[in-house]
Amino acid sequence: MLINSENTICLKIAQESKGVVLVKNLYLSCDPYMCIPMKEFNISQGLLSSYTLGSPLTGYGVAKVVDSTYPNLKKGDLVWGTTGWEEYSLIANPASLFKIEHTDVPLSYYTGVLGVPGICAYFGFYEVCNPKPGERVYVSAASGAIGQLVGQFAKLMGSYVVGSAGSEEKVHLLKNKFGFDEAFNYKEEKDLAKALERYFPDGIDIYFENVGGKMLDAVMVNMRLRGRIAVCGMVSQYNLNQHEGVKNLMCLIEKTHPNGSKFLQTLLPYVKEGKITYVEDIAQGLESAPAALVGLFSGRNVGKQVVMVARD
């Protein structure tokens, strides 16, 4: 830091600091995940390292480079990426900053539609959900940064899209600004599974998950065969000391039908050539069948349990 002749402060990087960037922060992104590193212990085990007490929070933001000893960025560049919740930040790891090339859009958009929420919405919807035109799409936290984008992507594909949010104002926004076909206030619903059944009488093809907990359980029983769920966020859970248990995960099994067309041409040679060993536990006679079936649940069988009724 230098104080020049006009008594203004001139921020500069110390000459010996190589590969760092000093930025003036313009926009900071508020994201629900940020409460996770506030906990002393978080289950992510280091992927989201905890904040340091007494230091500014870190998060995504848009900033302007004030000084740089990092070759890829220079004074005056606009960037988005990980920065501090403070007026100026010294970025020791500038590889986490992305240079903004297009400035003919609001710069704050690089904390949203053109930043991480945009990436999550795009990747989650187009790649994880693999949507097909005409499918039935449900989005929770639908007026949030990510939800509003997913709903609009789905409409661009010609899907039927329903969103949920937590106030009448947001429900109005979903229907009248973002073009969702239907929207509801989840706080007004006593039975979330019934609410979903009302909007999806034939079930949900794609669920874009932003909230977790009870909503996920309600969605599970309403999913269609071969449905897809992109798990993007679980905002209802982040501030709980004990996460809610999700009970209906068995629907993941019951609502998938494996496609077995190619399996036999692989497995038959494996078996014949002895590349695969296969162990069966064969009970003799139809009369042994009930006990054999029940035995599965105490693990009595060793290998695949079969009942031989007749030899030929």
Added chain:
Amino acid sequence: MLINSENTICLKIAQESKGVVLVKNLYLSCDPYMCIPMKEFNISQGLLSSYTLGSPLTGYGVAKVVDSTYPNLKKGDLVWGTTGWEEYSLIANPASLFKIEHTDVPLSYYTGVLGVPGICAYFGFYEVCNPKPGERVYVSAASGAIGQLVGQFAKLMGSYVVGSAGSEEKVHLLKNKFGFDEAFNYKEEKDLAKALERYFPDGIDIYFENVGGKMLDAVMVNMRLRGRIAVCGMVSQYNLNQHEGVKNLMCLIEKTHPNGSKFLQTLLPYVKEGKITYVEDIAQGLESAPAALVGLFSGRNVGKQVVMVARD
């Protein structure tokens, strides 16, 4: 039914019954899912319709055609598919039967490695898990019909494979017959997450899920970034009136990093052309940042919450 001159019974389909098949059942498959249709109410909502009281169970089996009015099958054909737990079954929906073309393997294998368990193992491992050589694979219920196959598929790919089972005999089988690198008896472990950490100090790339409940929770915290879980079965849950809640699903979010390379070339034009509407909620000044962040959890914000620290 006809009684012929030697007083033996001759089973025949009534002439007016078209498109049906009468089979002699040879092998019946005992599968854990079969307890689900035994309940009056099951969450699968019709995908697994309940058994009828007083009628034989239905399930997969291997059978020989005794008589047929269905053009694709004839007397003497061997088939596998859905049949009854009885000596002879009249199959009203013979499209559910597959003709067995290869009889130079034990016929019972068509209830296992060459039947539905083989399809599930093949599809779940190769297609759902998308395995790469050298990855770290964990299989639960590993000595069962499906688990034993998945472990061997993984070894054929050069993976490190660990299996769990419920007895020392099964653990021995895993290591000495199926070639798993390691195996453990889950019943002997007080802390499943710690047990997994012992075998996977660097985490699990692929989990092939057969048991659900507490094991799934323990696996979640041990998954590696970009890991994959094939949910094939949840045998620990099938007989519970109330399913166990799985609490660590947030790991699904924390252990995925979306790939955002292509998003900007799609989203930037969408935004500029107005195809996508984007709503922000911009708080003014760094001093407003803490309240803006906390407000996310009561849903105070409408649209993406941003803090403007400086205009430029």
